[in-house]
Amino acid sequence: MKTIIMYYTLGGTSKKEAERIASENENVVICEVQQKKKYNIFTAFILGCPKAMKRQVVEIKDVQYDLSDFDRIIFVAPIWAGFPVPAFNAMVNLLPTGKEVEIFMCSGGGEAPKSEEGTKKMIQDKNCKLIAYHNIKASK
Structure with a gap:
């Protein structure tokens, strides 16, 4: 089964989690998703959190992989203000059915x-099968 791990990170926690997942699996590709306009800690709070709460997307840089080439797609992303970051919403929009x-x-x-x-x-609205949802407590 061909798998891609797509992650967005601001402070590095999601990157560490993506790397941990990759180390436990074979034939995995890792892809960092980046926003076109990067947030810092201040803009993440002022701009990113309200967008997260409204499930809005941000523009992301082009992804170098064709997701239709993969059988399984793993998303790793932070939660801001109780909701997935806007970059996560943009990643979901890329999902093939x-x-x-x-x-x-x-x-x-x-x-x-x-x-x-x-x-x-x-x-589910993208006609994909959710095989697992994990809440990860980030360590400091």
């Missing part, structure tokens, strides 16, 4: 109960 999807959400609290069902629905 019929893929197996696994999600790893990283947050300081370890859970995002306000957004979990809506996040799962985003995957």
